Amino acid sequence: MQTEKNVNIPERWASVLLGSALATYGLKSRSRGGFALSALGGVLAWRGATGHCMIYQALGISTNGEQRQGEQVSVPYGKGIRVEKAVTINASPESLYAFWRNFENLPRFMCNLEAVECHDSLRSHWVAAGPAGMSVDWEAEIINDIPNELIGWRSIDGSKVDNAGSVHFNALPDGRGTEVKVVLRYDPPAGLLGAAVSKLFGEDPAMQVQEDLRRLKMLVETGEIATTEGQPSGRKIA
Amino acid sequence: MKAVCWWGKTEVRVVDVPEPEILNPHDAIVRVTLTAICGSDLHLYDGYVPTMMRGDILGHEFMGEVVEVGEEVTNLRAGDRVIVPFPIACGRCWFCENRQWSLCDNTNPNAWMIESLMGYSGAGLFGYSHMYGGYAGGQAQYVRVPFADVSPLKIPDGLPDEKVLFLTDILPTGWMAAENCEIEAGDTVAVWGCGPVGLFAIRSAWMQGAGRVIAIDRFRERLRLAQSDGRTEIVDYSEVNVFDTLKEMTGGRGPDRCIDAVGMEAHGHFPDAVLDRVKQAMKLTFDRAHVLRQALHCCRKGGTVSIPGVYAGFVDKVPLGTAFGKGLTLKMGQTHVQNYTRMLLEKIMSGEIDPSFIITHRVSLDDAPEMYRTFRDKQDDCVKVVMRPAA
Numbered sequence: 001m002q003t004e005k006n007v008n009i010p011e012r013w014a015s016v017l018l019g020s021a022l023a024t025y026g027l028k029s030r031s032r033g034g035f036a037l038s039a040l041g042g043v044l045a046w047r048g049a050t051g052h053c054m055i056y057q058a059l060g061i062s063t064n065g066e067q068r069q070g071e072q073v074s075v076p077y078g079k080g081i082r083v084e085k086a087v088t089i090n091a092s093p094e095s096l097y098a099f100w101r102n103f104e105n106l107p108r109f110m111c112n113l114e115a116v117e118c119h120d121s122l123r124s125h126w127v128a129a130g131p132a133g134m135s136v137d138w139e140a141e142i143i144n145d146i147p148n149e150l151i152g153w154r155s156i157d158g159s160k161v162d163n164a165g166s167v168h169f170n171a172l173p174d175g176r177g178t179e180v181k182v183v184l185r186y187d188p189p190a191g192l193l194g195a196a197v198s199k200l201f202g203e204d205p206a207m208q209v210q211e212d213l214r215r216l217k218m219l220v221e222t223g224e225i226a227t228t229e230g231q232p233s234g235r236k237i238a
Numbered sequence: 239m240k241a242v243c244w245w246g247k248t249e250v251r252v253v254d255v256p257e258p259e260i261l262n263p264h265d266a267i268v269r270v271t272l273t274a275i276c277g278s279d280l281h282l283y284d285g286y287v288p289t290m291m292r293g294d295i296l297g298h299e300f301m302g303e304v305v306e307v308g309e310e311v312t313n314l315r316a317g318d319r320v321i322v323p324f325p326i327a328c329g330r331c332w333f334c335e336n337r338q339w340s341l342c343d344n345t346n347p348n349a350w351m352i353e354s355l356m357g358y359s360g361a362g363l364f365g366y367s368h369m370y371g372g373y374a375g376g377q378a379q380y381v382r383v384p385f386a387d388v389s390p391l392k393i394p395d396g397l398p399d400e401k402v403l404f405l406t407d408i409l410p411t412g413w414m415a416a417e418n419c420e421i422e423a424g425d426t427v428a429v430w431g432c433g434p435v436g437l438f439a440i441r442s443a444w445m446q447g448a449g450r451v452i453a454i455d456r457f458r459e460r461l462r463l464a465q466s467d468g469r470t471e472i473v474d475y476s477e478v479n480v481f482d483t484l485k486e487m488t489g490g491r492g493p494d495r496c497i498d499a500v501g502m503e504a505h506g507h508f509p510d511a512v513l514d515r516v517k518q519a520m521k522l523t524f525d526r527a528h529v530l531r532q533a534l535h536c537c538r539k540g541g542t543v544s545i546p547g548v549y550a551g552f553v554d555k556v557p558l559g560t561a562f563g564k565g566l567t568l569k570m571g572q573t574h575v576q577n578y579t580r581m582l583l584e585k586i587m588s589g590e591i592d593p594s595f596i597i598t599h600r601v602s603l604d605d606a607p608e609m610y611r612t613f614r615d616k617q618d619d620c621v622k623v624v625m626r627p628a629a
Contacts, residue, residue, distance in 0.1 A: 088332070090330065090331050090332050090335070176332065177332060207350070210350070211350065214349065217331075217343065217344065218328075218344045221328065221330045221331050221343075221344055222264070222328045222329075222330050222331075222344050222385070223263065223264070223310065224262040224263055224264060224310075225262075225347075226262075226328075226344060226345050226346065226347045226362065226371070226384065227261055227262065227347055228261075228347060228371065228372045228373055228374070229261070230259065230261050231258055231259075231261065231373070231374045231382055232239075232241065232255040232256045232257065232258050232295065232374055232378075233243070233255060233291075233293045233294060233295060233374060234241065234243030234244075234245070234251065234253040234255055234292070234293030234294070234295065235291070235292065235293035236255065236256055236293075
């Protein structure tokens with residue numbers, strides 16, 4: 001995520017005009033508050049001129065729908081939160097593809113997923129843990145499937161949670177394993193359901209995906225996930 | 239069971255805690271027969287390693303008898319006597335396959351903590367803070383050993399614990415320190431610090447073909463131990479100028495290989511935990527990186543500086559221009575203990591080395607609080623403390 005354009009054209013013009021006006025007004029007023037206003041104006045104008053908004057970047061949002069066309073994602077680009085993470089795993093693309101292709105394996109390393117049940121080779125039912133003991137569920141279908149290379153899926157129309165994802169398996173040279181890259185996108189709904197979905201992806205969605213991928217790596221490479229939960233300490237006196 | 243627990247800065251307590259259980263299929267439970275306090279435990283004791291929590295069980299140098307194994311552990315069974323290397327290695331990742339065990343990808347459940355500090359995480363360690371995995375350590379009557387099928391080495395009957403315990407850390411660490419020097423026949427090796435790692439680095443340098451070994455310290459007992467092999471020369475840095483002395487001793491050329499077996503008090507910036515310690519830690523950095531700077535300065539042109547001493551944070555005023563100007567090679571890192579245990583066990587069995595010569599204090603687990611203090615303050619000629627957990 002460098003300085004990609006994540007602001008659309010009309011919004012960029014608005015940003016430049018409003019920013020310049022604020023900057024001019026602020027400077028003219030010659031007060032402390034005026035300088036603060038002009039600084040804000042400057043930032044807005046810069047945002048408009050470059051088309052890159054740091055707040056949008058922090059939030060993972062883009063209003064610029066023109067980019068990324070042609071990139072192989074199973075998700076139409078638009079609003080919502082997008083996360084992309086990669087991990088290198090000491091295993092073949094074949095074995096990793098086979099492991100992931102059975103979606104019922106996903107809850108073994110995605111810590112907020114409770115269960116996935118496959119209806120047939122394309123359709124599946126997902127259940128995720130939400131706050132206060134509630135759970136949220138949706139139906140998903142596989143929309144892209146190239147054996148040993150990539151799998152793409154999305155929630156089917158009418159789901160309570162719009163989300164989509166894809167995983168790419170890239171063999172690395174000279175016995176260096178496989179790069180596993182995951183792209184996830186979801187539209188957080190409002191209200192309680194939104195809170196549940198937010199929990200699913202964690203407070204920091206990128207971190208959540210990274211840690212899920214770390215667990216996948218541990219599971220595939222070693223057959224277990226490293227833990228210290230349940231070990232003794234002086235905090236639990238015998 | 240009894241366990242030595244970290245209780246805050248300069249406070250350890252012997253606490254009655256629950257016994258460990260098998261948590262994963264590659265685990266084993268070991269009944270500890272002998273354990274030691276390591277110099278690096280003093281960094282924890284002094285409060286310079288972030289992410290310690292009150293009640294954490296300490297200790298990463300320990301050995302004992304296997305009492306239980308997980309379903310996937312087929313090479314060990316109850317009753318086996320083992321030494322357990324301090325870095326926990328999965329044996330299956332790319333790093334383990336390339337024999338870089340202490341850089342294992344899969345054994346630190348809290349890898350994200352170190353990643354935020356250093357970019358990437360190495361292996362989980364026993365009893366060495368939550369950013370290194372938060373594993374309960376071996377200064378206890380029992381300990382859980384993850385991936386017990388990979389690292390523990392079986393010890394034949396008849397060898398006393400005291401002769402093999404140091405295969406867990408400091409003997410391989412001294413050996414790797416010398417190995418990292420890439421000693422060539424006739425080389426002069428200078429070793430800063432005659433604590434346990436320095437003493438083993440000295441012995442290892444001789445075994446690896448050094449022509450001369452010069453030990454630098456100021457504590458009499460340590461210099462005496464360094465000299466006890468009858469051929470190591472010593473420099474007391476409290477009495478002479480180290481650079482001038484080394485230069486003179488080496489005909490104006492400088493030692494070919496230099497080993498910093500001192501390190502510094504580990505410290506680091508951890509986002510939410512240690513801001514209040516940063517100033518103190520930074521001050522320490524200025525003081526304690528002295529050895530590294532001096533080694534870089536003293537080393538001959540084209541020589542090697544090997545760093546087994548622990549560094550964990552940022553070091554200021556390192557004379558990189560000196561290192562560059564003289565074309566030095568620097569090698570460092572946590573020891574890949576697993577590469578050396580078998581070979582060093584054979585040297586112990588053949589009598590080539592008896593690592594127990596460094597032990598100065600033999601105590602029970604209950605004496606831990608007092609012994610941490612004694613060791614830290616280097617009182618009572620303390621060089622190495624071993625503890626027997628059995629009641």
